Amino acid sequence: MATTVVTGAAAIRSGLLPPVGCVTETADFAGAELPGLDALVFGGHDIAGAAPMAKRAEELARAGVVPPWSPAAVAGELEDADAEIRVGLVAGEPGTLREQADRLIADLVSFRERRDLERVVVVNVASTEPPFPRRPEHADLGALESALAASGDALPPSSVYAYAALRAGCPYIDFTPSTGVRLPALDELARRMGVPYAGSDAKTGETLVKTALAPMFAARALAVRAWSGTNLLGGGDGATLADPQASRSKKISKDRSLTEILGHRVEGETHIDYVRPMGEWKTAWDHVLFEGFGGVQMTLQFTWQGCDSALAAPLVLDLARLAARAHETGESGPLTALGFFFKDPIGVREHRLALQYELLCEWAARLGARA
Incomplete structure (x- = not known):
């Protein structure tokens, strides 16, 4: 970087x-x-x-x-x-x-x-x-x-x-x-x-998107029930985060914004996997389960691909x-x-x-x- x-x-x-x-x-x-x-x-x-x-x-x-x-x-x-x-x-x-x-x-x-x-x-x-x-x-x-x-x-x-x-x-x-x-x-x-x-x-990728999207759900009174993310990383950052303890620091940081924005904890967690051949690139895939009027269950998914550096x-x-x-x-x-x-x-x-x-x-x- x-x-x-x-x-x-x-x-x-x-x-x-x-x-x-x-x-x-x-x-x-x-x-x-x-x-x-x-x-x-x-x-x-x-x-x-x-x-x-x-x-x-x-x-x-x-x-x-x-x-x-x-x-x-x-x-x-x-x-x-x-x-x-x-x-x-x-x-x-x-x-x-x-x-x-x-x-x-x-x-x-x-x-x-x-x-x-x-x-x-x-x-x-x-x-x-x-x-x-x-x-x-x-x-x-x-x-x-x-x-x-x-x-x-x-x-x-x-x-x-x-x-x-x-x-x-x-x-x-x-x-x-x-x-x-x-x-x-x-x-x-x-x-x-x-x-x-x-x-x-x-915040450069997945969490940047989260902090833009989560206020939308809160403002429209849509109940977010679960938000899960999977991150695939290469490079030195990915190698470091292959260590479960280092990864724990990152997960705590990445998950904090949702609780603050939505006002409550939601089901789901962030997963981080090291994929060496990806090199300097990363991919994040998020799955959001939310509830609308009448209890109708709906989903939003997004994929973020980018170069972290x-x-x-x-x-x-x-x-x-x-x-x-x-x-x-x-x-x-x-x-x-x-x-x-x-x-x-x-x-x-x-x-x-x-x-x-x-x-x-x-x-x-x-x-x-x-x-």
């Missing part, structure tokens, strides 16, 4: 591609005073031994995720981003979590200072983690700070990244359903450091620009208006897509008014 983001952004700002899928490039956001796509500089953390970004872009081009000509056309930008990638957290790394976080913080601060950047936004696009049990130290920043110095398992990796980002004064976006920033102690840290954050689990990449750019602008205007804590982008939005229970978009546009207008 990160390679698709960098490749796409470079092609857009070079005039080689239109900004299709970038919400922040539409007329509704023209007055929000967002940083331009040409102002973005890319870097990050990745696993040790990962292939160079240019090679991954070539693989994506062969898979049809990015245009076949794009890796060569933006090779310079890919090399520039690759030079700013540092080794992320490594399983079994020696030292305390505080020491690991300090290494990440130093990387972020160095990136900001060397590139003379006004601010750095950290977006977590790592693989989904299994659910992590909440502990007493997660409720209080002081207790968490002590636990980081004394224990090697006080936080999951996603929350160590979140802690490091907030400590470095960077807005933070949880693009995955991992625990990340969703801990009271980290909310306290964000407010203390004066930085905003948002998440979690960006291509669906997600413009959202990363949107979220980075919006979070940067929010930070510039002095906002801190959860950015609830960004719920439009997420399956399980932090700090707000509104899941109806159209209303989420209205809230986002109203907030963007206020951002512009602060110029």
Whole structure:
């Protein structure tokens, strides 16, 4: 996904591609005073031994995720981003979590200072983690700070990244359903450091459709009795979600919107299957059983087929620009208006897509008014 983001952004700002899928490039956001796509500089953390970004872009081009000509056309930008990638957290790394976080913080601060950047936004696009049990130290920043110095398992990796980002004064976006920033102690840290954050689990396909369709049933007083979905995934995301515990995190996130929109739980669940030959593509099939006037049973079915990286990449750019602008205007804590982008939005229970978009546009207008 990160390679698709960098490749796409470079092609857009070079005039080689239109900004299709970038919400922040539409007329509704023209007055929000967002940083331009040409102002973005890319870097990050990745696993040790990962292939160079240019090679991954070539693989994506062969898979049809990015245009076949794009890796060569933006090779310079890919090399520039690759030079700013540092080794992320490594399983079994020696030292305390505080020491690991300090290494990440130093990387972020160095990136900001060397590139003379006004601010750095950290977006977590790592693989989904299994659910992590909440502990007493997660409720209080002081207790968490002590636990980081004394224990090697006080936080999951996603929350160590979140802690490091907030400590470095960077807005933070949880693009995955991992625990990340969703801990009271980290909310306290964000407010203390004066930085905003948002998440979690960006909705790019099946859940996007759910949050558009479910309000229709509620508004027309049609009783939804069951809603089941089957997701077939290839690629790295599919391989990760083949782990039942990681899959559990994703299912919890995907199913939450229906309960909030309809006001009650419905029968059925989400199934996720890894199909390796599908590569970077995914298919979702949903079956909705609903009841109409007189108790008549009816059904709706839909199939969604798409490339997850291509669906997600413009959202990363949107979220980075919006979070940067929010930070510039002095906002801190959860950015609830960004719920439009997420399956399980932090700090707000509104899941109806159209209303989420209205809230986002109203907030963007206020951002512009602060110029």
